Amino acid sequence: MLDAAVKALSDEQLEELTKVRQTLHMSPEASGEEEQTARFVVEQLKQIGADRVVSGIGGFGVIAEYQGAADGPTVMIRCELDGLPIEEISEVPYRSQVPGRGHLCGHDGHMVMVLGVAHMLAKYPPQKGRVLLMFQPAEETGAGAPAVIADQKFAEFRPDFAFSLHNLPGRPMGEVSICREYANCxxxxxxxxxxxxxxxxxxxxxxxxxxxxxxxxxxxxxxxxxxxxxxxxxxxxxxxxxxxxxxxxxxxxxxxxxxxxxxxxxxxxxxxxxxxxxxxxxxxxxxxxxxxxxxxxxLACVNHPESRDHIIKAAKYNGAALKELDFPMRWSEDFGRFGLDGAKSAMFFLGSGENQPQLHNPDYDFPDKLIPVGTAMFTTLIDQLLGLND
The missing domain is CATH 3.30.70.360 (Alpha-Beta Plaits)
Structure with a gap:
């Protein structure tokens, strides 16, 4: 395992990723309309570096692939491309420039955390197996994950492990929450x-x-x-x-x-x-x-026990406050489809502030403080399963 300090994003990378997040925030696209967002993500991935970038999966989905030198499992880290058909009312200088559309669930932040993982993998590639960074379309309608899985392009990518996260208003900043079995209704x-x-x-x-x-x-x-x-x-x-x-x-x-x-x-x-x-x-x-x-x-999103244990281990390794939950979130997620497709999948939650507006509120804004936290969690999960070259 690489030392946590070694895996940390640099100040320059954090500054750049924050700018990228705010750029994404200004140009949200609703489910099934994420063409420009996907194109922007592909450009970012090509600049950062990946062994291969494949787009147009299940609609506008994008996968960045990283190959290890030895055989091993395939680990997928998934984030979402889509915004919401809600008018943003916040006063931030990077507020949405698209009438009737807003990144009011934090998917802009989720994408940037996974781009942070791309930075880490460009420097510390996996020792074995394969890493997939999945930028998934149409999560808000539940249509995205089924469309990705049904796409013939996805057949060669099917992961053994799949991880995702969602930011969680009302919980302390950076706290990691993990549900015992069901993660989402x-x-x-x-x-x-x-x-x-x-x-x-x-x-x-x-x-x-x-x-x-x-x-x-x-x-x-x-x-x-x-x-x-x-x-x-x-x-x-x-x-x-x-x-x-x-x-x-x-x-x-x-x-x-x-x-x-x-x-x-x-x-x-x-x-x-x-x-x-x-x-x-x-x-x-x-x-x-x-x-x-x-x-x-x-469908209900269910955490695989092995992947859940990896998340708990990663949270402890990174010194994050950890809260284990007996029951799921009330809201729903299509990420559970990857578990039904054969992946050992699990979703965890990152506290985004006790006084933050609720998800889908018109004044919601993803906190940039979470970027290094989510990046570290995902990078550690990859390191635990595949090892990263120093």
Whole structure:
């Protein structure tokens, strides 16, 4: 193992990476639109150095590859390319220059931490095996990881180990948190379209309104999961949108739409929620035309015990405060798909400040103080599994 001080980024590298992070922050692209971000990342990787850079994976995904001299496992470090379709309201000088778009989840910082790892690998290449730095598209919609895995370009890269992180507002700066098993909840969006027949508001009996069915479903679907304290039966159903007819006074409505987000600690509980939700819709809408579609599908993200142990070891090696958690984050991540694809995967969390705005808040900004922390954690994980040449 290289000494932690040896693996530290230089002041010049940190200054440059901070500038890169702020440049990325000014030009966010939403899921599936990350063409310019990917191009910028490729340019950075070519300047820093890699054995090979492959782009266009699963959309705009980018992989930088580093080969060791001897045989060994493949270790993937994954970050995200996409921003959010949210208007930024912060006053920082590098605020988003793209109307209606913002890096308000910290993916700009995640990318830069992985670029920091690229700097380390350019100086200290792996002794054995192979390192992949994966810049993944479309995490926010849950479409990115499945698209990467399904892409034939990814077939030659499939990792044995996969690691990722997410910054975590509300926790002390630089604290490493790791969940015992489940790291993130499963979730999916349910869209229900109801169609009957409109009529004059003076003669509603001559039409077929979805209003009663919608009112019933708004109550019944909310009862699928009450949320509350996180435990091994956690389930939450959140009504996110409702629309009934035209915004007039003279028409009894003939159509309606409901959107609900289902969330659960495990995929098994999610399957149960989905079945009960579909049954509830069938019971409430017998006389209506109904269509159900599913969106933003995230499977539960589960930490592999071996990779989890490596993260704990890396945190202790780097002198980071460590918090071991029994239960996952409520929010979802598509990173778990790599575990289902055969990688020993695990995600950890880095505290980004106890008084920081929440993820997806319009005034959120990734703290640059975390850049060397995340870079050190990822570099140490690679060193533990593959060894780095001094």
């Amino acid at each position: 499963a979730s999916r969006g349910m869209q229900i379209n109801l169609r009957g027949k409109s009529s004059h508001a003076a003669a509603p009996e001559d039409g077929l309104s979805p209003a009663t069915a919608m009112a019933t479903l708004m109550g019944v679907l909310a009862e699928l999961g009450a949320g509350g304290e996180m435990n091994d039966q956690f389930a939450l159903s959140t009504l996110t949108h409702a629309r009934l007819g035209e915004p007039t006074f003279g028409i009894a409505p003939g159509f309606g739409e409901l959107r609900v987000t289902l969330r659960s600690i495990s995929d098994a509980l999610m399957d149960d929620m989905v079945a009960r939700a579909e049954q509830a819709v069938a019971r409430a809408t017998k006389d209506l035309e109904v269509s159900i579609s599913w969106h933003d599908i995230f």
